[in-house]
Amino acid sequence: MKFFALLLAGASLLLPIGAQAQETAPDVLVKNVTNEVLDIIRKDKDIKAGSTKRAIELVEQKVLPHFNFSRMTALAVGKDWRQANPAQQKVLTEEFRELLVRTYSNALIAYKNETVDFRPFKMKPGETDVTVRTQIHQSGGKQPITLDYSLEKNPQGWKVYDVVVGGVSLVTNYRSTFATEVRNGGIDGLIKTLQTKNRSLEAAAK
Amino acid sequence: MTTTFIRQISRMAFIAAAASLLGGCATSGNPKDPIEGFNRAMFGINEGLDQVIIRPVSSGYEALLPSPLQTGVSNFFSNIADLMIGVNNLLQGKPAQAASDAGRVLVNTTVGFLGILDVASTMGMEKHEEDVGQTFGRWGMGDGAYIVLPFFGPRTVRDTLGLAFDVYTDPVTHVDHVPTRNTLLATRLISNRAELLKADKIIEEAALDKYSYVRDAYLQRRRSLIHDGNPPKEQDESAELEGDNKTADAGESAQPAPAQTAMRQ
Numbered sequence: 407m408k409f410f411a412l413l414l415a416g417a418s419l420l421l422p423i424g425a426q427a428q429e430t431a432p433d434v435l436v437k438n439v440t441n442e443v444l445d446i447i448r449k450d451k452d453i454k455a456g457s458t459k460r461a462i463e464l465v466e467q468k469v470l471p472h473f474n475f476s477r478m479t480a481l482a483v484g485k486d487w488r489q490a491n492p493a494q495q496k497v498l499t500e501e502f503r504e505l506l507v508r509t510y511s512n513a514l515i516a517y518k519n520e521t522v523d524f525r526p527f528k529m530k531p532g533e534t535d536v537t538v539r540t541q542i543h544q545s546g547g548k549q550p551i552t553l554d555y556s557l558e559k560n561p562q563g564w565k566v567y568d569v570v571v572g573g574v575s576l577v578t579n580y581r582s583t584f585a586t587e588v589r590n591g592g593i594d595g596l597i598k599t600l601q602t603k604n605r606s607l608e609a610a611a612k
Numbered sequence: 613m614t615t616t617f618i619r620q621i622s623r624m625a626f627i628a629a630a631a632s633l634l635g636g637c638a639t640s641g642n643p644k645d646p647i648e649g650f651n652r653a654m655f656g657i658n659e660g661l662d663q664v665i666i667r668p669v670s671s672g673y674e675a676l677l678p679s680p681l682q683t684g685v686s687n688f689f690s691n692i693a694d695l696m697i698g699v700n701n702l703l704q705g706k707p708a709q710a711a712s713d714a715g716r717v718l719v720n721t722t723v724g725f726l727g728i729l730d731v732a733s734t735m736g737m738e739k740h741e742e743d744v745g746q747t748f749g750r751w752g753m754g755d756g757a758y759i760v761l762p763f764f765g766p767r768t769v770r771d772t773l774g775l776a777f778d779v780y781t782d783p784v785t786h787v788d789h790v791p792t793r794n795t796l797l798a799t800r801l802i803s804n805r806a807e808l809l810k811a812d813k814i815i816e817e818a819a820l821d822k823y824s825y826v827r828d829a830y831l832q833r834r835r836s837l838i839h840d841g842n843p844p845k846e847q848d849e850s851a852e853l854e855g856d857n858k859t860a861d862a863g864e865s866a867q868p869a870p871a872q873t874a875m876r877q
Contacts, residue, residue, distance in 0.1 A: 509818040516810040545683045546807060547690030547720075547730040549739045552841055573836020573843065574829045576818075583824045586640040603820055 432557045432564045433527035435472065436538045440522055443468050447518045458611055461511035469510065474558070474565035475503045481568065482580040483596075486588040494593045501600035506576065508607060520544060522553075534559040624661075624762035628654035645758045645827060654760040655823050661763070662805075667812075670805040682806065684728040689800045690739065691720045691727025692783050699781075700742035704750045712737050741837060744781075745774025749838035758827055766830040 430438070443464065447453050452460040479499040480487045490498060525539040535558045541550040556568035569576045587596040631653035645651060674682070698713030716732040716739070724731040733739060748770050749755075756769025767775060779785060784800065787793035819825035835843045 505818065509814060512814045512817055513811075516814060544807075546686030547727075547733065547739055548686070548807075549741045572833055573841060574832045579825065579828045579832060580820070582640075582642055582828055583819075583821050586642075586824070587820070589640070599820055607817055 429563065431529070432536050432555075433524065433529075433538045435557075435564055436540065436555055437524050439468060439472060440524075440540070443514070444518065444522070447514055453515060453518070456515060458508070458511055458515065461514050462507055465507050465511050465514065470503075470507070472564070472566055474560065474567045475499050475506075477558075477565075477567040478502065478506070478577050482577045483584050483588075484578075484581045486585060486593065486596075489588075490593045494597065497597050498593070498600070501597065501604055502580075504604045505600065508604075509576065517542065523550070536564075621762040624657050625654065628657055628760075628762070631656075640824075642824075644755070644831060647757060647759065651758065651760040651827075652823050654762060655765075655826070658760065658763065658765055659822075666801070666805050667809070670802050670809060673802050674806040674809055682803065685799065685803045686807065687720070687724070687730045688727045689784075689803060690730065691717060691724070694720070694739075695783065696778070696781050697740050697742045700744060700747045701740060703747045704742070709740055713740060743771075743774055744777040745771035745834070746838050748774055749834070755831070755834070758831065766826060768831070768834070771834065 446464060446468075447461070450460060450464070453464070476495070476499045479495070479502045482502060483490070483498065487495070521543045523541040523543065525541060527536075527538055529536055535556070538555045538557060540553045540555075542553055543550050551572050552570075553572075554570040555566050556570070557564045557566050559565075568578070584596055587599050591598065628650055640648060642648065677685075694713050694717045698710045698717065701707075701710035701713055716737045719732040719735065719737070720727045720730060723729075730739075745767070753770050755771075758766070758768055759772060761767050761772060761775075764775060784793065784796045787796060815822065815825065
C-alpha cells in the first residue's frame with residue numbers, strides 16, 4: 407500500500423506552474439514552473455532543514471496562481487457540490503486549497519532530489535482541455551512515477567484543475583470521503599471536518 | 613516457518629472479524645467496499661504491525677545502510693521480479709514489452725552483477741510494473757469487492773487471486789535453504805518499506821480518513837496500471853457532474869467556471 411504514498415508524494419514535485427504570461431502553452435507552463443520551483447527548493451536553506459512553512463510559502467507564491475481551486479473543489483465534492491450555497495462553496499474551496507497546498511509542500515520537501523522528465527506534448531489548435539504528462543525518476547530499479555496535470559483554458563490563461571500521480575487523482579481521491587461526510591453531517595459537516603483537520607495541522611506545525 | 617506465518621495471518625484475520633462484529637459494521641455504503649467493517653479492523657491491525665515492527669526496522673535500515681547499498685538491494689529484488697513481469701506482459705499480449713523485460717533480466721543479471729546495478733534502465737530498457745492481478749484485469753475480469761488482507765494489505769478479490777499466483781511464482785519463495793529464503797523475504801520487505809518512509813507524513817497529513825484515502829488510491833492506481841496509464845474515462849461520474857455546471861455557474865460569478873466538472877484526464 408505504501409507505494410501509493412510515494413506516488414502521491416511525487417506529485418507535488420511538479421505542481422508548480424510558474425508566473426508566466428497568459429498565453430504560454432500549457433506544457434511550457436508546467437515545465438517552467440516545475441523547474442523554477444525545484445531550483446528554489448533545492449537551494450533554500452530552510453526547506454533543506456525541513457521547514458514546511460517555507461515550502462508552503464513558496465507553493466502559494468509560485469504554484470497557486472496557476473491552479474483553479476474552485477474547479478478542483480467542485481470535482482472533489484462531486485454531485486453534492488450543487489447543494490452547497492455560494493458561501494459554503496467559498497469556504498470549502500478555501501479549506502480544500504489549504505489541505506492540497508500542504509500536501510504539495512510536504513511532497514516537495516520529501517522528493518526534491520528526484521529528477522523530472524517532461525514527456526512529449528501535442529495539442530490540436532483550439533483545444534481548451536489538455537493533459538501535460540511528466541515522470542519522476544526513482545533509483546532502485548523502480549518504474550518512474552507518472553505525474554500528469556490536467557489543464558483547462560480560462561480567460562486568465564491555462565489553469566491546472568487536476569493532478570494525477572501514478573494514476574491517482576489527488577482531487578477525486580477525496581470524493582468518497584467527502585460524500586460520506588456530507589451524508590453524515592451535510593455540507594457544513596464536511597466544512598467542519600476540513601477545518602478541524604487544517605487547524606490541527608497548523609497547530610502541529612508550530 | 614511458513615505454517616507459522618500462515619497461522620499468524622489467519623489469527624490477524626480472526627481478530628479483525630471479531631473486532632468488526634463488536635464495533636458494529638462501520639459501513640458507509642460504498643458499493644466497492646461491501647465488507648468495510650472487517651476491512652477497517654484489518655487495516656487497523658496492519659497499521660499497528662507497521663508502527664510496532666516494520667516501520668521502526670525500516671527506519672533503522674534507512675539510517676544505517678549507505679544509500680548506494682540500499683539502491684543495490686532494491687535493484688537486486690527488482691531484477692528478480694522482472695522475470696515474472698515479463699511473463700505477465702506476454703500473457704497480456706504485449707510481446708515487445710515482454711522482450712524488453714527479458715532483456716533487462718539478461719543485462720542486469722550479467723553486466724549488472726546479479727541485478728545489483730540497473731544497467732538496463734540506463735540503456736533505455738524501461739522498468740515495467742505487472743502482476744497476475746493486472747493480467748486478469750486485462751483479460752476482462754472485474755475488480756470484485758475491495759478487501760484488506762492481513763499483512764499484505766489492500767487488494768480486490770481479483771487481485772487477491774492474482775496475489776496467490778504471484779506468491780506461488782515468486783522465485784524467492786522457492787529458495788530451498790530456509791534461513792536464506794527468510795532472510796531474502798525479510799530484506800525485501802524492509803527495503804520496499806524504507807523507500808516509502810518519506811511518504812508517510814504526506815499521506816497522514818493529506819487524508820481526512822486514512823482508511824478511505826488509501827482504499828480509493830489503491831482502486832484508482834490499479835485501474836490505471838491495468839490500462840498501462842491510460843484508463844478510459846469513468847462515464848457515469850462525468851455525466852453526473854456535467855449537470856452541475858449550469859446550477860453552480862448561475863450561483864457563482866466571482867470565479868470563472870467554478871463548477872465545470874466534467875472529469876477528464
